[in-house]
Amino acid sequence: MPTITLIEHNGTQHSVMGEVGQSVMQAAMNAMVPGIQADCGGACSCATCHAFVEDAWTGVVPAAEDAELDMLEFANERQETSRLTCQLTIQENMDGMVLRLPESQY
Amino acid sequence: MTLSSVVIVGAGQAGFQVAASLRQGGFAGRISLVGDEPGLPYQRPPLSKAYLLGKIKAENLVFRPAAFFDQQQIELIHDKAVIIDRQNQRVVLESEKALEYDHLVLATGAHNRPLSIPGEHLEGVFGIKTLADADALAPRAKDAKNVVVIGCGFIGLEFAAVAAAQGASVQVIDRGGRLMARAISPQMSDLFLKAHESWGVKFHFSQAVDQIIGENGKVVGVEKADGEVLPADLVVYGIGVIPNITLATEAGLEIENGIKVDADLLTNDPHISAIGDVACFPCVHNHGEHTRIESVPNAMDQARAVSARLLGKAAPFVATPWFWTDQGNLKLQIVGLSTGYDSAVTLGSMESNQFSVLCFRRDHLVAVESCNRSGDHLAGKKILSRPPELTAAEASASDFDLKAWEMAHRL
Numbered sequence: 001m002p003t004i005t006l007i008e009h010n011g012t013q014h015s016v017m018g019e020v021g022q023s024v025m026q027a028a029m030n031a032m033v034p035g036i037q038a039d040c041g042g043a044c045s046c047a048t049c050h051a052f053v054e055d056a057w058t059g060v061v062p063a064a065e066d067a068e069l070d071m072l073e074f075a076n077e078r079q080e081t082s083r084l085t086c087q088l089t090i091q092e093n094m095d096g097m098v099l100r101l102p103e104s105q106y
Numbered sequence: 107m108t109l110s111s112v113v114i115v116g117a118g119q120a121g122f123q124v125a126a127s128l129r130q131g132g133f134a135g136r137i138s139l140v141g142d143e144p145g146l147p148y149q150r151p152p153l154s155k156a157y158l159l160g161k162i163k164a165e166n167l168v169f170r171p172a173a174f175f176d177q178q179q180i181e182l183i184h185d186k187a188v189i190i191d192r193q194n195q196r197v198v199l200e201s202e203k204a205l206e207y208d209h210l211v212l213a214t215g216a217h218n219r220p221l222s223i224p225g226e227h228l229e230g231v232f233g234i235k236t237l238a239d240a241d242a243l244a245p246r247a248k249d250a251k252n253v254v255v256i257g258c259g260f261i262g263l264e265f266a267a268v269a270a271a272q273g274a275s276v277q278v279i280d281r282g283g284r285l286m287a288r289a290i291s292p293q294m295s296d297l298f299l300k301a302h303e304s305w306g307v308k309f310h311f312s313q314a315v316d317q318i319i320g321e322n323g324k325v326v327g328v329e330k331a332d333g334e335v336l337p338a339d340l341v342v343y344g345i346g347v348i349p350n351i352t353l354a355t356e357a358g359l360e361i362e363n364g365i366k367v368d369a370d371l372l373t374n375d376p377h378i379s380a381i382g383d384v385a386c387f388p389c390v391h392n393h394g395e396h397t398r399i400e401s402v403p404n405a406m407d408q409a410r411a412v413s414a415r416l417l418g419k420a421a422p423f424v425a426t427p428w429f430w431t432d433q434g435n436l437k438l439q440i441v442g443l444s445t446g447y448d449s450a451v452t453l454g455s456m457e458s459n460q461f462s463v464l465c466f467r468r469d470h471l472v473a474v475e476s477c478n479r480s481g482d483h484l485a486g487k488k489i490l491s492r493p494p495e496l497t498a499a500e501a502s503a504s505d506f507d508l509k510a511w512e513m514a515h516r517l
Binding site: 022026029030032034037039040041043044045046047067070071073074075 | 171403432485
């Protein structure tokens, strides 16, 4: 199972075991990582599972589709590397991937 | 007041979220989550769409895996609460087991309003509320030739889009005159009507259904009040829900279109809260009127608010309500309550299916409906959640951009 590291805004690190095919959001929720809300449960409707993909891993994640980009435009503290984690499906090659969480999802 | 045990009745979105938020917030006492459905608590929204299309598997519907409940010491009890003994602060279950509580959270949800017409129990007639409903419906939906949907609210239309995508001939009957009339503006209804028609869905408005006709116990048609019979091998209805209030009523809790609660989501018993689809609360986004909101975000927000209060961080519930539905390639997001709006400004174009309707009441923005314009939805959510207010006059400017306005008016 790929392991993904999520780093809270305050620096707290969480190593999360994910299953291939599951979303990064779901893996983070299962591990009770604070800082991800996922209000809509993964329907790409709320933009409360926002995270920044660390530079070294941006090439590994597939590009965002239009709906996600439109949502991201309004995510707090949006950056080039911003993604909605409900739209990131875990693949074998994501083992070791690092994402940082924004200060707030609202 | 130190709490040592919280009992939650109802293991849907609201009930589950209370348990999760309490643990996340550091609550160390006993948490009992009572649900009368088998299996692990799960999300319902995909049941009428992505799940039927096979885009999401059953194991991914669950909120959390079984290990989570063990690790977090959330006692998941598959049973039915039958009595609230307020005097002794305990809930009696069908198994005759009793759970004592310092605080009780009622998250009993709602059930589908029944059709209440002849033929409603024929084989091939479905409502969609539970995973069991969806599991029974999925194989039928895949093979159906003639589908009749009764009711053109969110659930009916989500299913109509699924059935059309799977190649069925789909007809929708509704007593009203337009799509999702209770929830959206006529302009947005119109966009969805055109889209559904382009997918091959036919509509029969202002029509009641007299009966469902069967042969050998199986549905073969739906008879409308005007006498026309629509052939059907599958009927799906979605004509609203009824809050599950029996337990609360029998316990003597105050009832008003659901379980009546105050701004802190407390019932008239200070040891009992009610949240989610069943709770009727004073809504600041509806002029303070007692309002019952059937939506996942409302369930989540109320669950978090009650959890925070139980952890000693009470604050009145003021979250801005929002809703979404996915139909075919259209994502509709609604934020705010448009009840009583008196003017509207539209953005984007219906032809492109990228369209937003801003609803105003006495010149103040009260709701934003967005189709495939999620940026407008999120901008609207921010504008409706804090000052300054957007006026209709400002929004009527020819080159008005909601997202830019929000960004320019951040405090």
